[in-house]
Amino acid sequence: MSLGKNLKARGNVEQWLGTVEKAMQDSLKRQAKSGFQSYPTQPRTEWVLQQPAQLVLVVSQVFWVQDVGECFASDDPVAALGEFFETNVTNLKALTALVRGQLSKLHRKILAALITIDVHARDIVEQVSSFLCHNDGREKSSWIHSREEFQENETVDAEPLLKTRRDV
Numbered sequence: 001m002s003l004g005k006n007l008k009a010r011g012n013v014e015q016w017l018g019t020v021e022k023a024m025q026d027s028l029k030r031q032a033k034s035g036f037q038s039y040p041t042q043p044r045t046e047w048v049l050q051q052p053a054q055l056v057l058v059v060s061q062v063f064w065v066q067d068v069g070e071c072f073a074s075d076d077p078v079a080a081l082g083e084f085f086e087t088n089v090t091n092l093k094a095l096t097a098l099v100r101g102q103l104s105k106l107h108r109k110i111l112a113a114l115i116t117i118d119v120h121a122r123d124i125v126e127q128v129s130s131f132l133c134h135n136d137g138r139e140k141s142s143w144i145h146s147r148e149e150f151q152e153n154e155t156v157d158a159e160p161l162l163k164t165r166r167d168v
Contacts, residue, residue, distance in 0.1 A: 038050075044094065048095070048114060049098075049103075053110045057117060078132050081128060088121060092122060
């Protein structure tokens, strides 16, 4: 990851480290923007090999959440989730084929982490779809209402979530 030019250890250590930190943040923002823009335009099996590890996981999850949201917003969420489940299975098969090939240790670790997350994501889609199929409309609408309520908030306050996790 490039931190840019003219980044030299000169002057006060506090000032220099502040400059390094800012350069790191700027570099991550540039790479994240590029990753978000290129994800929908490239085959996923190529995209994952061209991005930093953490970015692969973050961007993949953001797009997964967006896709699940679109399923809930569709006229037939159950059918949409069923189709999305099949997309998840296809993506997992492609990643599995990729991991069986020649890869660097780093790419193998990235793919192992992504496959693990994708397996859990696939299972969630399957469970939600099954739940919606086997429950009445009132419970279906509560799932959709929860999603819409979450989307209406522009920011998410993580503190209540953290308190809940600490209390468990």
